[in-house]
Each structure stands twice: as structure tokens, then as C-alpha cells.
Amino acid sequence: MPVVEAVEEKVCRSYRSPVTDRPVRTDGRRRVGIVDVARRAGVSVGTVSKALNGRGQLRDETRARVQAVAHELGFVPSAVAASLLTGRTYTVGLIMTDHHGRFSLPVLHGAEDALGWGETLALVCDTRDDPIREQHYVRSLIRRRVDGIIVAGRRTDPRPPLGGRPPVPVVYAFARSSDAADCSVVVNEEAGAREAVEHLIRTGRRRIAHVTGPRGHASVRTRVDGTRHALHEAGLELVGEPWYGGWSEVWGRFAAAALTRSHPDVDAVFCGSDAIARGVADGLRECGRRVPDDVALVGVDNWQPTAEGCRPPLTSVDLNLQEVGRTAGALLLRAIEYGAAPGIHTVPCRLVVRASSAPASG
Amino acid sequence: MPVVEAVEEKVCRSYRSPVTDRPVRTDGRRRVGIVDVARRAGVSVGTVSKALNGRGQLRDETRARVQAVAHELGFVPSAVAASLLTGRTYTVGLIMTDHHGRFSLPVLHGAEDALGWGETLALVCDTRDDPIREQHYVRSLIRRRVDGIIVAGRRTDPRPPLGGRPPVPVVYAFARSSDAADCSVVVNEEAGAREAVEHLIRTGRRRIAHVTGPRGHASVRTRVDGTRHALHEAGLELVGEPWYGGWSEVWGRFAAAALTRSHPDVDAVFCGSDAIARGVADGLRECGRRVPDDVALVGVDNWQPTAEGCRPPLTSVDLNLQEVGRTAGALLLRAIEYGAAPGIHTVPCRLVVRASSAPASG
DNA sequence: GTGAAAGCGCTAACAA
């Protein structure tokens, strides 16, 4: 008796779950499996598997015939079944913590690049910065046997590591883990700030101020350090103290007014974010200063809508988040295949020069 | 001979795949399976399954003991194995086409709500609006046996349906499918525009202009229609023709200048987007018009950074994208369990009133 | 070069 019929007999006493538990096939057809292909091609399932995966020793003619039949039948092999056997799902979890996605999305895009465009896919979870939800999602991911997890932060302050001791590699992106034994990918913000200020100095500015966000943020401290460092190297001093405030345009406008009053000779402002810089640009203009003729401006984030809506368009430090995601994805794949590479991996920033920092006309 | 030992024997001749094909467990421990729990609790695997899933008839004491053991051993059941059996993966695909995520992200968030916070997870694919990539991702999703697919558009123009005839339900969100037999969730933009204009009329405006985006966009046409409709109902006419242009602030600024020149008596502008509205706000101010005292302003998108950075903060039509996502998620779940609900499902907009449309001081 | 068969880890029918 041919094997395929024996298989068919077995199927008769098949598993029947409640109807609602089976996904509805929109086309009504039964899903074609490897058995169907085997039967149609007149070979065994083992041969089909080998033919389709390019493994084993097969006659070219057989391989071709099987492939043709598979294509004709519209056979799409089940990754679920393969996973059960190989232990890999070619799926990773991506945990994002920022609701608006300004930081996580570029990270996701970069990760997608590294994960090979569908080779490995990302299960995306938005925790809205809630640890309970995060825990919940991690469990969900582990149940689904993801091969690894990327955690995309929304601030650069170190964050506590994922709870529940996930049994798969984890890479932290943008916000590093507070545990040094974890693997994190961060942006070199200090260097970014330095580059921004060096650019201002190189284009002839000497009286440089710094308007930035809330004191408590690691980013703010790091950028202040970078700024001071660059100025110091050039034998200059910051004009006044750093102006700490919010991340908003309103704060930028306010700061610009205060700044022109207290330091009328300022000829450049390095801002902690593009939003702040936009506010400063508007504020300066309303105080009668021309940008960039009288005062040059550099922001941070290089966030298209803000940087290009600004008048004039804003020179900005790009945080290279896509590269962060790419690195995180690559590190995760490496960790999955060859074991974890703990430590903090740093990605450089990139200064994008636009009109707001053109050399002074004078 | 006890059963568990027989099981153990079987395991000896177990499958061995190349090392690199097995995910690395960060903790080195072997993954604990249902068999381990069964052995430790002194029951059979069937009993463990029933105990953990709350099914079947079990003594309370047994159920409790099994649960305790499972917890103690840190057992996390494999959704992969369960999927193979039940045919459901509790995973859906989410295809986004807009790189920046301004439209897709809120849709994702809404979908997450509907998908029950991890009950069902989303495999997110960013096609960058490339049909080849889209096709590729769809195949990837089908291989992984997702239960369904949500396609989040980036424009409201109807889009061609997903290629490859996916054998699972598909719901189109924001951009509807051009095939009426598909299931789509869209925003009622016409009503949104009408509401915006009615709001302006209600607050005493009579000379209303419309500055909007490129002629080719469905959104633009729909919003023009809504605007005209609302004005007509109030016995009014649009001031001049609609001003078609880009979606940018620059265009808004330019249009404001032109508008005040050609129609100096204009007392309100309904703009096709928040970016345009911001540009118009700046442009008007620079032409000596006060917002909202002389001219009221309403935008579309209610995009936080733009709407709240605007001076004054911008009244805006919120496209309710999160609700679109929620509806899409709910419809998809329904389609998965009970069969598709084809047709176009409409979600209303929501006017968010801020300072830019306060009643005229006069 | 190809076929047969043993599972991957779980669920549910059925037997005890």
C-alpha cells in the first residue's frame, strides 16, 4: 500500500477543536500542506522538505518537479511547525515605551533592516511606560518563543532591566540597561553636543549659549558636558549658565527673550532639542535678532517636521536612531546565534547642517 | 514502568539540529516543558494541560498542586506548540506604509487595545510604500500563520488590495481598499471638515477661506466638499477658491500672505492640515492680523507638537486614528472568529478646540 | 537518490 494513503487513513481520526478556535480561511479552501505536495508530486514528504529547502541529495529533476508542484498548489510552508522542531521562530519582540514613537519608530526601522526584511519579524509591544504592562508583554513574548527581545527606550537615562529573567537574549536600545552585564546600544550624545559646538566655533561664533531641557534628564547633563568640553578645548567659556527648562517651543521662546536681555552679545545658541531651537528662533526674531546673521542656532533630534518648518531651517544633531536600531538588531541576531555580547555599544551622532548656522554675514 | 521514564527514554533518540539553529538560552538552563511539570507534580501531561488551562474535570487540590509546581519550575507553555494544534497563533500582521508612523502608530495603538494587550500580538512590517516589499512581508506573515492582517495606509486614497490572496482576513485601516468586497475602516473626513466650518460659523465667522494640500489627494477633495457643504447649509460662500498647495508650513505662510492681499476681509481660515495652519498663523501675524481676534484658524490632524507649538495653540480636527485602529482590530478579531464583515466602516472625527478659534473679540 | 519514521511540545478525545 502506498504511503500516502496510509497517511490519509490516519487523518480520518483527526483532531477537531471548537469551530471558533480555528481561524477562518477567507477563501474557504483547506490549507495545502506538505503532504498534498508530496502526493501530487509522487514523492515522500521528506523529499518535498529537502527539495524546498535545498538540502540533502536530490536529483535536479525531482527538485524542480517538487518546486513546480508546490508553486502550482500555492503551498506556503508553516513556520509554526518548523519552529516547533528547530526551536527558532525567527521572530523577536520589540518593546517600545514611547507612545508617540518618535524614538522607537526609527529604532524599529533600523532593526527591520538588520533583521533582513522579513527573515525575522518583530512582534511590537507598546508598554506606554507602564512596568506592569511591560511584564505582561514579556510573558506574552516568551510564550510565543521569540528568539530575542529589543527594548527601545524613550529617554537616555539607564532603565531597570526587563523583569522575569527572559530566557532569551535582550538588547536595550537608546536607553541602556542599568545592569552593566546587559547588552545596550546608545547614542554618543556627548560627542554629538561637542560636534555641534565645534561647528559653531568653526563658523566663527564665540559667544555661545546653551538652552536645554529639564535638569533631571541624563541627556541634558551629557549635552551640557559635551558643550562645556568643546568650548573649553577652544579656549572659550559658555555664555552664562546653561538654561534649563522644558523641551517645548514655549520654553525656547521664553529663553530667547531672557537671553537677549541678559547677554545681548550672544552670537550662537546650542539648543537641547529641535523644539526648543524653534522656539528660540522665533523668540530671537521677535527680539530683532536675525538668524543666522546675528545668532546661529543648532538643535538636537533632526526631526524633519520641526527642523524643516523652522525659519530658517535648522541645523541639528541627528541621533542616528535608525543606526541604533540596526546595531541593536545585528547584536541581537549575533547573540541569538553565538551567545550574548554584553556591554554598552555606542553609535555616533551626525550633524546635519542647514541654514540656521550659516557663518555670520559680518 | 512509570510513563515518565518511558518518555525519557524516547527523548534519548532525540532530534539534533545544527547548533546555530537553536536559540541561545541566556541562562543556560534547558527550557522546562510540560513533561517536567507533570513528572514533578506526579501527574500526567494531560492533567497538567487541563490544570493550567482551566479545562476538564480536576480535583481542586490537583489543579492547585500542578499550578504551584508549574510556577515553581517557571514553566511558560509554548504558544508555538499550541498553535500547531489549534491552528491559531494569536498573532496578526500589521502592515504600515508610512515611514514616519504619523498615521500608522496611532492605528497600531488602537489595534493593540482591541487585541487585548498581548492576548493577540502584532507582527509589524514597514513596507516604506514599496509593493515588492509589501508582497514579501505578506508571504512572511502567511508563513508564520498569522490569524489576520491589518493594513494601515498613509493617505486616504483607496489602495489596491494586498496581493497574493492572503488566506486570512484582512482589514484596511485609514486608507480603504479599492475593492469594495474588502473590509476597510476609514475616517469620516467630510463630516470632520463640516464640523470645523460649522464651529467657525457658530463662533461668529462669516468670511471663511480654505487653504489646503495638493489637488490630487482624496483627503483634499473630501475636505473641500465638507467645507462647501457646511457653508452652503449656513447660506454662506467660500471666500475665493480653495487654495491648493503643499502640506507644509511654508505653503501656509505663503498662502496667508496671498490671501490677506486678495481677500483682506477674511475672518477665518480652515486649513487642510496642522502644518499648513501653523504656517498660516505665522503668515497672518506677519501681515498684521491677530489670531484669533481678526482671523480664526482651524487645522486638521490634531498633531500635538504642531498644534500646541502653534501661536496661539491650534483648534484642530482630530482624525481619531486610534479609534480607527481599535475598530480595525475589533473587526479583524470578529472576522477571524466568525467570518469577514466586508464593507467600509466609518469612524467620526473629533474637533479639539483651542485658542486659535476663540470668538472674535469684536 | 528516495522513503520511512521519529519526534518538536502541546491539546483533547477517549479509556480506565
Added chain:
DNA sequence: TTGTTAGCGCTTTCAC
């Protein structure tokens, strides 16, 4: 109430 067993759809070893 609990145990036994047959698969879900695939991959790989091993025998032919």
C-alpha cells in the same frame, strides 16, 4: 477524576 494516546505540519536521520 486521571492517564493514555493520537496527532498538529514539518525536518532530519537512517535504512534502502
